[in-house]
Amino acid sequence: MTTPSAFYLDCDTGIDDALALAYLLASPLASVVGIGTVSGNVSAAVGARNTLDLLELAGHAHIPVAVGAHHPLAGSFGGGAPWVHGENGIGEVSLAPAAASLAGESAAEMLVRLARTHAGSLKVLAIGPLTNIAEALRLEPALPSLVDSVTVMGGAALAPGNITPVAEANIWHDPEAAALVLAADWDVTLVPLDVTMASVLEEPHQQQLLASSGAVPRALGEMLGYYFRFYEGIYGRPCSAMHDPLAAALAVGAVRPALAPVVRAAVDTTSGPGRGQTVCDMRGLYAGYPPVAGARCRVVLSLEEDFAPHLVDTLLTLGEDAAVLDSTTAALASAGALTR
Ligand code: RIB
Ligand code: CA
Numbered sequence: 136m137t138t139p140s141a142f143y144l145d146c147d148t149g150i151d152d153a154l155a156l157a158y159l160l161a162s163p164l165a166s167v168v169g170i171g172t173v174s175g176n177v178s179a180a181v182g183a184r185n186t187l188d189l190l191e192l193a194g195h196a197h198i199p200v201a202v203g204a205h206h207p208l209a210g211s212f213g214g215g216a217p218w219v220h221g222e223n224g225i226g227e228v229s230l231a232p233a234a235a236s237l238a239g240e241s242a243a244e245m246l247v248r249l250a251r252t253h254a255g256s257l258k259v260l261a262i263g264p265l266t267n268i269a270e271a272l273r274l275e276p277a278l279p280s281l282v283d284s285v286t287v288m289g290g291a292a293l294a295p296g297n298i299t300p301v302a303e304a305n306i307w308h309d310p311e312a313a314a315l316v317l318a319a320d321w322d323v324t325l326v327p328l329d330v331t332m333a334s335v336l337e338e339p340h341q342q343q344l345l346a347s348s349g350a351v352p353r354a355l356g357e358m359l360g361y362y363f364r365f366y367e368g369i370y371g372r373p374c375s376a377m378h379d380p381l382a383a384a385l386a387v388g389a390v391r392p393a394l395a396p397v398v399r400a401a402v403d404t405t406s407g408p409g410r411g412q413t414v415c416d417m418r419g420l421y422a423g424y425p426p427v428a429g430a431r432c433r434v435v436l437s438l439e440e441d442f443a444p445h446l447v448d449t450l451l452t453l454g455e456d457a458a459v460l461d462s463t464t465a466a467l468a469s470a471g472a473l474t475r
């Protein structure tokens with residue numbers, strides 16, 4: 136029996152963040168010990184609300200949630216992406232409001248505390264802008280030596296951007312933070328648009344979730360309806376990318392990359408047309424990406440197999456037992472038996 140790894144999740148709970156969180160909760164390889172939110176798809180506060188509500192629905196109301204940075208390191212939050220994720224961030228799906236309250240620390244403070252508690256074993260999964268991770272590095276310069284791994288959904292190596300011709304959303308929202316994270320003294324696994332746009336969730340997958348007896352899969356299936364409408368404009372049919380859940384599956388080790396070279400990577404923090412671009416040195420392309428001295432960024436470019444079936448099968452395990460857990464948790468919470 137594999138012992139699950141302790142995860143800190145940093146997210147901007149939008150629709151694919153919700154899929155990623157549900158995936159982590161369902162995975163036997165992960166134990167989510169803390170969640171921080173950051174402004175991106177929605178504000179950090181709305182993201183935290185969505186996260187609390189989803190945790191309660193899934194019967195995991197005990198997991199602490201901390202609100203992180205509202206604004207990026209430079210500049211200010213631009214209001215989110217309602218045309219992609221809905222005004223509420225989860226496709227206008229209404230979840231029952233959680234009884235649980237927010238943690239009394241910032242996301243960066245939570246990350247530093249958990250890294251010290253789980254010294255050497257904490258895995259960090261960042262699926263939103265990297266502001267909280269950068270702030271945690273400022274709070275604790277030794278952070279890289281305290282964590283086991285860092286996986287970031289973000290960037291584009293050889294693929295085009297999705298916010299500008301060269302910039303992906305999570306990086307573009309806070310290039311200065313992303314530059315600090317990629318320059319820190321740790322190995323980062325980057326899950327860029329190159330791989331996340333190459334395999335999609337189709338309508339039959341959504342139908343499987345909607346047909347589930349579990350409240351969480353059904354809610355995710357409803358959220359996908361909104362997400363599919365956005366991506367229909369990109370792919371020409373109702374489907375969606377699986378950015379964040381794919382990063383989660385790679386972080387837990389359930390999905391194997393087919394090609395993931397370790398390269399030098401930096402972030403364009405200028406104010407020109409390249410702002411927010413992940414500048415990955417992919418010149419090893421023609422020689423099979425030979426090792427490069429000083430390279431620390433593993434860029435996942437392709438997978439060994441399609442991710443969608445594994446994602447759906449994993450999410451469907453959040454079945455009716457979650458409803459039972461949920462009512463038990465609610466009873467304990469109302470009895471004041473749960474502490475956050
Ligand atoms: O570019 C895709 C990324 O930006 C995903 O993490 C999505 O949730 C948004 O945050
Ligand atoms: Ca996200």
